[in-house]
Amino acid sequence: MKNHLTRRGFIRRAAAGSAALAWLGSRRPPLAFAAEAGKPALLGGVPVHRGGWSDWPKWLESWEPAVVKVLRSGKWYRGDGGHVAEFEAGYAKLLDAKRCLATASGTTALLVSLHVMDVDAGDEVIVSPYTFIATYNAILINKALPVFADTDPATLTMDPASIESRITERTRAILPVHIYGMPCDMDRINAIARKHNLAVIEDACQAWLAEYKGRKCGALGDLACFSFQNSKHIPSGEGGAVTGNSDELLDRCHAFHNVGRATGSFKGAKPYFTRGSNYRMQQFQAVILMQQFDKLVQETARRRENADYLSAQLKQIPGIQPARLPENSRAVWHLYPFRYDAEHFSGLARDKFLQALNAEGIPCSGGYHEQYFDGLLDEAIHSRGFKRLFSAARLKAYRDSFEELKGNRQVCATTVAMTQNLLLADRRDMDHIVEAVRKIQTHSATLAKAGG
Ligand SMILES: Cc1ncc(COP(=O)(O)O)c(C=O)c1O
Numbered sequence: 001m002k003n004h005l006t007r008r009g010f011i012r013r014a015a016a017g018s019a020a021l022a023w024l025g026s027r028r029p030p031l032a033f034a035a036e037a038g039k040p041a042l043l044g045g046v047p048v049h050r051g052g053w054s055d056w057p058k059w060l061e062s063w064e065p066a067v068v069k070v071l072r073s074g075k076w077y078r079g080d081g082g083h084v085a086e087f088e089a090g091y092a093k094l095l096d097a098k099r100c101l102a103t104a105s106g107t108t109a110l111l112v113s114l115h116v117m118d119v120d121a122g123d124e125v126i127v128s129p130y131t132f133i134a135t136y137n138a139i140l141i142n143k144a145l146p147v148f149a150d151t152d153p154a155t156l157t158m159d160p161a162s163i164e165s166r167i168t169e170r171t172r173a174i175l176p177v178h179i180y181g182m183p184c185d186m187d188r189i190n191a192i193a194r195k196h197n198l199a200v201i202e203d204a205c206q207a208w209l210a211e212y213k214g215r216k217c218g219a220l221g222d223l224a225c226f227s228f229q230n231s232k233h234i235p236s237g238e239g240g241a242v243t244g245n246s247d248e249l250l251d252r253c254h255a256f257h258n259v260g261r262a263t264g265s266f267k268g269a270k271p272y273f274t275r276g277s278n279y280r281m282q283q284f285q286a287v288i289l290m291q292q293f294d295k296l297v298q299e300t301a302r303r304r305e306n307a308d309y310l311s312a313q314l315k316q317i318p319g320i321q322p323a324r325l326p327e328n329s330r331a332v333w334h335l336y337p338f339r340y341d342a343e344h345f346s347g348l349a350r351d352k353f354l355q356a357l358n359a360e361g362i363p364c365s366g367g368y369h370e371q372y373f374d375g376l377l378d379e380a381i382h383s384r385g386f387k388r389l390f391s392a393a394r395l396k397a398y399r400d401s402f403e404e405l406k407g408n409r410q411v412c413a414t415t416v417a418m419t420q421n422l423l424l425a426d427r428r429d430m431d432h433i434v435e436a437v438r439k440i441q442t443h444s445a446t447l448a449k450a451g452g
Pocket of ligand 1 (some may be wrong): 227
């Protein structure tokens, strides 16, 4: 993330910072130090939070025998043992989805889904711009154009009202992203998709157990994709899954991820009845993931409880706006975001606010930036392949359309986000977050004037 920490790098730094802060926290401040307590930490005062935060990821010794058993068996590949299939059954059950296919990563889950939903070279996919870059990449790798719907500044997710004007005769699918584990407004998105005969693929890579109107993300569209990369709430280093309720689609996904081998309803057809690749999960990953089902459920409850408390407290502070969720929906908070209005903080710039909050011992970042200006889309647009597939007029209009993403621009410029591991702390630590924001507001004029 330009000018900010990347999410993964951020977790590493937050954990490293935690060690230093834990050291600080173990010592009582000397008296002269205490006198500085009211002063912002960025200007030399004492940080509000000095206890550090939970490391991530965490493993338990009790997981070791199952992992060692796989190691000793020599059956590491999916085809040699049942652990991956066992994980798939368990994960589908957890989401109340009919089927799950484990994959090597969230990116490969997206590639499988886009292929199976027939997104082909020269097609267009309407997607949220406010997402991890892998979502853009998966569409680009398919030689399709990621056409960005705008972001709703109140929810930080895809604004359904901005979808229809972006549909062209080439549009094949809508790819909403439940970013930070906050469900998109799926009823409105699905209604538009049905009206225009488009596929819906949920990017649920940050939304394990998130709920939209009482139903879990993962079976709200045609297919959904999850990531189990190391920073995720249920991590296995790398890993991913495609979920859904259609046997036929999941059988197609299975075949495509396994070099095109016929499975399920396609058995009996030619052994390689379709094109395919190798996006298989290993047995080790499945075993590590299965140990974490209960942990995920328990930690999700804790994150929710802390996030609800934080939102209730933070929204009382003028200039702080927690994200709005769809009715009867529950987020899982891969990051906990709020929008920051500098006007209520003596004009203190968002990036300076981030510095000040970090200095108070509250690790935070600005979330995603306007990544479509970074050059990767220009690279695609100017590639031989895209020039063959799209007219020059279409590519120019496409590039110009980035300027229209006003909601997304606002979100990128004003968001403050904290990683999920902070939400695993206790109530007193949540109070530190609120106290730190209030402290910065109290001293915002001084901070705004201070250089650096
Ligand atoms: C929203 C989103 N989409 C896609 C991905 C890609 O997942 P992976 O890193 O497992 O390939 C991620 C993971 O970081 C993500 O957060």
